[in-house]
Amino acid sequence: MNPTFEIVKKSFFEYKWIIWLGFISLFVYIVYRAFTFSFTHDESLSYTIIKGVEYQRNTANNHVLNTFLMDWSSRLFGHSELSLRLPNILAFVLYLLAAFLLLRKKNNKLAFLGASLLCLNPYLLEYFSLARGYGISFGLMLMSLYFTVTILFKFETNHSNLSKYFFAILFASLATNANLSMINFLIALIGFFTIHYAILSFKFKRRSFIQHLPFILLLFAGIVVVYFESQRLFLLQENNQLYFGENSLNKMFESISRSSIYSFKHFHGAIQGTKYVVLASLIFGAILVRWKKEYNSPLFILGTLILFILLGLVLEATFFKSKYPSGRSAFFFVPLYTLYLYFLIEKTVGFFNLKNWFFIPIFLLLPLPIFTNFYYSTLIKFNKDWEFDAETKEMMAFLKSETKKNNQLSTIANHWLFEPSINYYIESQKINLAPATRNPIDFTTDYIYRLEDDSKVEGYQIVLEFPQTKTNLLRRMR
Numbered sequence: 140m141n142p143t144f145e146i147v148k149k150s151f152f153e154y155k156w157i158i159w160l161g162f163i164s165l166f167v168y169i170v171y172r173a174f175t176f177s178f179t180h181d182e183s184l185s186y187t188i189i190k191g192v193e194y195q196r197n198t199a200n201n202h203v204l205n206t207f208l209m210d211w212s213s214r215l216f217g218h219s220e221l222s223l224r225l226p227n228i229l230a231f232v233l234y235l236l237a238a239f240l241l242l243r244k245k246n247n248k249l250a251f252l253g254a255s256l257l258c259l260n261p262y263l264l265e266y267f268s269l270a271r272g273y274g275i276s277f278g279l280m281l282m283s284l285y286f287t288v289t290i291l292f293k294f295e296t297n298h299s300n301l302s303k304y305f306f307a308i309l310f311a312s313l314a315t316n317a318n319l320s321m322i323n324f325l326i327a328l329i330g331f332f333t334i335h336y337a338i339l340s341f342k343f344k345r346r347s348f349i350q351h352l353p354f355i356l357l358l359f360a361g362i363v364v365v366y367f368e369s370q371r372l373f374l375l376q377e378n379n380q381l382y383f384g385e386n387s388l389n390k391m392f393e394s395i396s397r398s399s400i401y402s403f404k405h406f407h408g409a410i411q412g413t414k415y416v417v418l419a420s421l422i423f424g425a426i427l428v429r430w431k432k433e434y435n436s437p438l439f440i441l442g443t444l445i446l447f448i449l450l451g452l453v454l455e456a457t458f459f460k461s462k463y464p465s466g467r468s469a470f471f472f473v474p475l476y477t478l479y480l481y482f483l484i485e486k487t488v489g490f491f492n493l494k495n496w497f498f499i500p501i502f503l504l505l506p507l508p509i510f511t512n513f514y515y516s517t518l519i520k521f522n523k524d525w526e527f528d529a530e531t532k533e534m535m536a537f538l539k540s541e542t543k544k545n546n547q548l549s550t551i552a553n554h555w556l557f558e559p560s561i562n563y564y565i566e567s568q569k570i571n572l573a574p575a576t577r578n579p580i581d582f583t584t585d586y587i588y589r590l591e592d593d594s595k596v597e598g599y600q601i602v603l604e605f606p607q608t609k610t611n612l613l614r615r616m617r
Contacts, residue, residue, distance in 0.1 A: 158242070158254045162235045165258055168517070169231050172268035173224040177532035179525035182270040183559035186223065189213060190566065199380040202272025203371075204317035209270055218567040220532075223270040230278035231267035234258075234474075237281035241288070241478065249488070253481040257281070259509050261516030262398045263473050265523060273467055276318035281474050283310035287328065287444075288437035288478075290335065300339070301353050304332050308357065312364040319375075320468040322368050323455075324475070327447035329361045331440070376461075384462025388449065391463040392417065395473065398466050398523070401516040417476065421445065424483045427490065438486050441479040448472075467524060521608070527590055528560050530605040534588060534612055535564035537603060541614075542571040550584040551575055557588055587613040 178186075184200045189210040195201060208226035216222035238257045242250040258264075266274035286307040290300060311328050315321040336354050375381050385391045396413040421442065428439045455461045463469070521529030542549045548571060553561060555577040565572050580587055587599060591609045603612040 158239075158251060161254060161258070162239070165264070166231065166235070169228055169264065169268045170221075172265075173228055174221045176220070176268065176520070176522060177528050177530065178220050178223075178560050178563050179269065179522055179528045180556060180559050181525065182223070183563035185209060185270055186218075186563050186567075187559065197374060197378060197380075199319075199375055199383070202275075202317055202319075204313060205270065205272035205275055208275070220270075224268060227267050227269060227271070227274035230275040233278035234267070234281050237278070237285045240285050241281075249481070249485050252484065253478075255509050256477040256481050257474065259513040260399055260473055260477070261401050261513050262467075262523060263470060264516075266467070266470075269522060272317040273470065276314040276321050276471065277474055279310045279314035279317065280321065280324060280471060281478075283307045283314065283324075283328070284441075284475065284478060286310070287331075288440055288482075290332075290440070300336075301357065304336070304354065305357055308332070308361045312361065314471075315364065315368050318468075318471070319368060319372060320464050321471055322365065322372065323448045323451050324444070324471055325361070325368075326365055326451055327444050329358065329365070330447055331443055333358060381461065383465060383468065385465045385469075386462065388452065388463060389414075391452075391465060391469050394465040395469050398470065399473070399512075401512050401519065401523075420480055420483055424479065424486075427483070427486055431486075431490065433486075436482070436486065438479065438482045441475065441482060445472075445475060445479060448475075527556055527608055527610065529608050530610055531557060531560045532564070534603055534605075534610075535561065535568070535570065537612070538572060538586065539564075539568060539570045545571055548573040549586065551586040551588060552578075552580040552582070552584040553588040554580075554590040556590060561588070585615050589613070 181200055184195055184198075185202070185206055186209070188195045188201055188206050196206075205226060209223050212222050212225045216225065235258070238254060241257075242253045263277060266277065268274075283306075286303045290303050290307075307328060308325070311321070311325045315325045340351065372381070385394060392414045393410055396410045400409055400413070424438055424442050428434065428436065428442065433439060452463055456463060538549075538551070550573045551561065553575050558575045558577050561575040564570060565574060580589075582596065582598070587596065589611055593601075593604075593611060596613060599613040599615055601611050602614045605611065
């Protein structure tokens, strides 16, 4: 074989600097988005909570840990978009650290593939640059999974396993506080650890109550967290806040696929294909674990957690008539499943004793759509769930310039979707503008900001137009 080709191949596969360079680039990308992108509707509602609007605390918009960290970040660094999004940016650092810890001892080829799977889902990345609880929960979840997959069916000492139980449950509990949909992950984790500990205790004949007391206390602490988070769920249900969701597991997985796909979003086959790949990989992984009887492997642990979570969702839908999570609320499956897929590929390589030739199609067929999809997302200058807010920042900068010399407050009418973000900019940037409302447009205000409406209004002229978001700003003629 050509010596030059061998050198290039060795440089590409055997040095982890590519992964570190990728991690640093992704961090810069996240910070850039957090600094430049317009503050969105839901972020602005969270901002109202830290400004003292109490009724918002009992809505689904209140991701408690995120709201708490937003509050402290704003106290320390002010009310800019970057400051309020800082907790999620730091959560991305935690996510990258967990990814590194999970991949650091692996074959360099597989580590590169694992980093791509874990870190290049564009929809997941979006939430690390938003002031919402999802990004924080993803970072905490992956760190919880790191401690979880290091637990093997080896009873070295009570202390060594207990510390892993503790940190896994701690990070999962914090993730649930950041994003309530993570409660299913926390319950599955507690269930798995209880079974895991019981098997070890039976195997090694550990029957003394004193020996079991530390785990019992830890288990009790986890159950207490589940109890209080469940109470919050019931409160939200009573307030009719849990209307967002799907009616079946099939629709849930389709929503996850649809959210993940940017470059192939118009191809229905891509959504269906992704769903079938997930199903086939779960079945193949179960067969592989059973065949090799490797019940101490990360593949078995992750597959069991996925099974427990799916079973829990079915039981909740059956007995509590709850909806299945959808889109961003179901996205906790992505770090869990992509980690499962990575370990499945690793196990397949080892089981069939595949050599370097195997990685040629793998690195052509799998990373190519991942990188293509990610590249397409970098061309998009808005957050996928709040595209309508993409130009709100620019529009408000224009109004700040226009109204700063006025002796009295100017007024604005607007589509109801823009009310929270407009008021965020009025408050945070001290714009000389009366607060926006959700009232119907009454055509008596100084400005009108519209969505998907380009009709002429007598007495007004269009001063700004944004074709991407189909919005425009009208000013009363002087």
